[in-house]
Amino acid sequence: MxxxxxxxxxxxxxxxxxxxxxxxxxxxxxxxxxxxxxxxxxxxxxxxxxxxxxxxxxxxxxxxxxxxxxxxxxxxxxxxxxxxxxxxxxxxxxxxxxxxxxxxxxxxxxxxxxxxxxxxxxxxxxxxxxxxxxxxxxxxxxxxxxxxxxxxxxxxxxxxxxxxxxxxxxxxxxxxxxxxxxxxxxxxxxxxxxxxxxxxxxxxxxxxxxxxxxxxxxxxxxxxxxxxxxxxxxxxxxxxxxxxxxxxxxxxxxxxxxxxxxxxxxxxxxxxxxxxxxxxxxxxxxxxxxxxxxxxxxxxxxxxxxxxxxxxxxxxxxxxxxxxxxxxxxxxxxxxxxxxxxxxxxxxxxxxxxxxxxxxxxxxxxxxxxxxxxxxxxxxxxxxGEKRRVCVRDRISLLLNFESVNLCSKMLVAIKYKMHSSNTTVQQNITCLLRNVFYCSTNVRMKTVALECIKHLYVVHTLMQLSNCLRFGNVFDINIIRRLKHTLNTDVASNRLKLASILYCSGHIHAAVRVLEDVRRRFHSKVKAVCSYRVLVIDGVRDLNVFNNMLTGNSDNGLSEEHFAFCVQFSRQESYCTPVALLFEMNRNITEEGVAQRHFAAKRWMDSAEVDARPLLHYLQYLSYGGLGERHKQQCALLALKSCIFDTSNTINRYHFETAMNLLGHCHEMEGDYTKALHFYSESLSCYNTSNNAANWHVRRVLRLISG
Structure with missing residues (x-):
């Protein structure tokens, strides 16, 4: 031709x-x-x-x-x-x-x-x-x-x-x-x-x-x-x-x-x-x-x-x-x-x-x-032009990374659910799982993914050990904390926030503040939240423009910075490492009918406390600065919590809006402002299923406090 x-x-x-x-x-x-x-x-x-x-x-x-x-x-x-x-x-x-x-x-x-x-x-x-x-x-x-x-x-x-x-x-x-x-x-x-x-x-x-x-x-x-x-x-x-x-x-x-x-x-x-x-x-x-x-x-x-x-x-x-x-x-x-x-x-x-x-x-x-x-x-x-072409390449790369980390998050939630709901003890389960995943790491094809999975599971294993230390009033083994530091870089914030929560709950508030300040520095405005099971409820979450916006202002660093933050999940086995307000999230329902309404995916995480990373960061800052008596910083943390919840430009990163509202209500409850606390708890109920929302318990408690 x-x-x-x-x-x-x-x-x-x-x-x-x-x-x-x-x-x-x-x-x-x-x-x-x-x-x-x-x-x-x-x-x-x-x-x-x-x-x-x-x-x-x-x-x-x-x-x-x-x-x-x-x-x-x-x-x-x-x-x-x-x-x-x-x-x-x-x-x-x-x-x-x-x-x-x-x-x-x-x-x-x-x-x-x-x-x-x-x-x-x-x-x-x-x-x-x-x-x-x-x-x-x-x-x-x-x-x-x-x-x-x-x-x-x-x-x-x-x-x-x-x-x-x-x-x-x-x-x-x-x-x-x-x-x-x-x-x-x-x-x-x-x-x-x-x-x-x-x-x-x-x-x-x-x-x-x-x-x-x-x-x-x-x-x-x-x-x-x-x-x-x-x-x-x-x-x-x-x-x-x-x-x-x-x-x-x-x-x-x-x-x-x-x-x-x-x-x-x-x-x-x-x-x-x-x-x-x-x-x-x-x-x-x-x-x-x-x-x-x-x-x-x-x-x-x-x-x-x-x-x-x-x-x-x-x-x-x-x-x-x-x-x-x-x-x-x-x-x-x-x-x-x-x-x-x-x-x-x-x-x-x-x-x-x-x-x-x-x-x-x-x-x-x-x-x-x-x-x-x-x-x-x-x-x-x-x-x-090379600069624009690199931008197109990088935003597609970010979308692909998002798909990968989202699947990783979903897999870990499913594994943890099965692990916690098994008839054998969680410790036995996680030991067996670590052994099986390590066996997968001997397969050349799966080695890299298996080792990353081991890192995530090791965090769960370590947190359970630390929670048991707090439960029995034992002193922390400093070697456990040191080992935990090697597993913090799975994403921008989730495991670091868990470490801060452990330190706060164990009374090491100065150390908790240092960890939280490190998270705040890492948590730049372009970080995208990743939720394994609520990703489909937010429109446009996979739109390429979203990932293009994540690159804006970070062109000098390219993709070297961490761009994703998992939701933070606390299981019942980690309850002694969990702030008190989040313990209510482990008991969201007030009736058995509420539990029956949960669909398959919800059953995998609703008996745990799960919250978006950025609201949890500011909530833990509010608690920690309050514990140190630094009132000005505590008020700044409260304002930052409100800002990230109500910022309309951040809607695409709000997966657990009702839980964030509950944390905001709890802050006002600790401020002694029960009227505002009740308002935010009520807002939480209005935005998400009332039968599976911990705000039910908060509303009842605040009404009792108001009535004396």
Whole structure:
């Protein structure tokens, strides 16, 4: 295909524009690092919860092949390690949940049935003793893909207190989060013939490389619950999915290939959707990329050729539409148009793609996602400049860090809840957990995340020890305090505030003040609060502008400063290290009906005291300065507490507003101003569920004080 003269200039401009909107090399690497880290967190959490899942993030977010405007979903796959997937009878294992892969002449390509095999002897299960199984006309008991998805849906409704309307299915995914695809799976460790056939086909080509093919041979595949739309057994069928192989191929892309793929997705979302709706998916685009890279000499994959490379991808799409067939790149015999793109839609899209190629991609100038079109239509190549580009990169990096620390916070709250609600002692639980997480740290893939998890859990362990010291009136072991100092840098404030609380409750008020002053210096105005379970109730919490504002005024320091502060949580086992007013938060409800109203997430933290870090900082300052008799500083702390609570620009960081109001009311109660105290307690009740709010107890107490 002859390249128009202006394609080189356009290509260079497109390369620069993509870098300007956050599709540069640093951001791609940061996205990959973040989501690989998040999948390790999920796996560690699953193991402590008594499950045995291998967790993965696949798709655009984890590949780094997205931009803010594409609003790509988060793809999560959990592979159940408790099942043994048998390719043949020789793979049977005693004591395991054995499932035999079945395929006959009537089974569509890329589909399998899973027959249940007994765990005590290598013989088929003959009776239906499991709700997840169905019996075939020929007598085989099958593990049903559709029943699995129904089970997950039921679990979400019953255990997460969610409505059925909020649950959406998308292929093999069942999720109650609108931007997440959660896929259950089984892994197949033995090589599949489909994969070996693909490896043989690719031998001798410049791509995939020999090293990639060797790695693909030993990489496990997954079976996901998805049937062929035209199959008689589509409700029972499982589809092999070579996600890990596809991830290796995506990670082998150079930056020009990544940008070419991103542009294809922009075209798909901004242009193809207007013609045929959303029937063309990112996976179609990814498959086009695989074929294009395979058929294009490596010397052409440079930025100045970007537009001609996109044309090559569209030419492959045009040919596929002409033939009515886009073959799966790895698994032979699978047409990716089947069940996705109707014949009518294929014809309509063919006309448009042909027109687009003939007009030399002029329609790319009309893409409004991330303002791509307007940026390209500029009269000359206008680069954003290195400073602005760094700003875009840094705010996306902050968003990714926020997602990571938010998941870490959620995981720790869930672990602590399970630990505290167990029949065994908390000390036994946390010792066992530390041992298990340390074992995870021997896995190279999970080492970094496991060690960070150990740091968080060690704080909990140490605080419980110190709380017991106070409980029995023992003198603090100074070595415990010294060890605690090594775990304070998990975020800006939360563990430091806990240390200050310990020092205050033990009478070491001067030391508490020094810690609080250190926190105040660190707690700059751009710090963002992180709450694991109330993050969804605040609009715009993930808006990129929020993270852009966090960078304003801190450009000299870049991302070297700490930017996040966890909510501070005190469990019942830490009650002797907890200020008295927060003990009421551990008993929020006044009736059993109130407890019954709590949804699944609330149950995980409502029996603890949880408060935003900044209000707690000023509350502890008020208590400490008051204990030292420094009245002026105490009044300044009270004003600072009021300011951070009522500052409208800080709304996005207020997760536990009712608890902060209770602390403010308690300050006025200690001032002897019972009228103001009652006012703030009443405000607390008006802003949050009255049946699960500690203000109920405060109001009753203050009314008794007023009445004498």
């Amino acid at each position: 002859e390249m128009p003269e202006y394609f080189t200039e356009w290509s260079i401009r497109m390369t620069e524009v993509l870098a300007d909107i956050g599709a540069g090399k640093d951001t791609v690497i940061e996205r990959r690092r973040t989501f690989l880290r998040m999948e390790c967190m999920a796996e560690i959490a699953s193991k402590y919860n008594g499950q045995d899942f291998e967790c993965f993030h696949f798709g655009s977010q984890s590949e780094g092949t997205t931009t803010p405007g594409l609003e790509s979903d988060i793809d999560f796959l959990a592979s159940d390690n408790t099942a043994n997937i048998m390719k043949d009878w020789g793979h049977w294992k005693a004591g395991m949940r054995n499932l035999l892969m079945l395929k006959d002449d009537f089974t569509p390509p890329q589909q399998y049935l899973l027959q249940k095999i007994r765990s005590d002897t290598p013989e088929p299960v003959t009776s239906l003793r499991c709700d997840l199984a169905v019996k075939k006309d020929s007598g085989e008991v099958l593990y049903s893909a559709d029943r699995i998805k129904e089970y997950i849906e039921k679990f979400i409704i019953e255990n997460l207190n969610d409505n059925r309307e909020n649950i959406h299915r998308n292929g093999p995914s069942v999720s109650n989060k609108p931007n997440w695809d959660n896929v259950p799976a089984f892994h197949v460790c033995k090589p599949l013939p489909e994969i070996q056939q693909w490896i043989d086909r690719c031998r001798g080509r410049h791509w995939p490389s020999v090293q990639l093919l060797d790695a693909a041979r030993v990489a496990p595949c997954f079976l996901v619950p998805a049937g062929h739309p035209d199959s008689d057994y589509k409700r029972e069928e499982w589809r092999p999915s070579p996600n890990l192989i596809e991830r290796m191929m995506m990670f082998s892309f150079n930056m020009t290939q990544i940008k070419c793929y991103i542009i294809l997705k922009l075209i798909k979302k901004a242009l193809f959707t207007k013609i045929v709706g959303d029937v063309i998916t990112s996976f179609h685009c990814k498959t086009l990329m695989f074929y294009t890279i395979e058929r294009t000499h490596p010397s052409l994959w440079f930025g100045h050729n970007l537009l001609i490379l996109i044309s090559n991808c569209l030419c492959i799409l045009r040919k596929s539409l002409l033939l009515g067939r886009l073959p799966h790149y790895i698994i032979h015999g699978v047409n990716l148009f089947d069940g996705k793109v109707s014949k009518m839609q294929q014809r309509r899209l063919l006309v448009y793609v042909d027109s687009m190629i003939r007009s030399n991609l002029q329609d790319v100038l009309t893409i409004d996602i991330d303002k791509i079109g307007s940026r390209l239509r500029a009269c000359s190549i206008v680069q954003a």
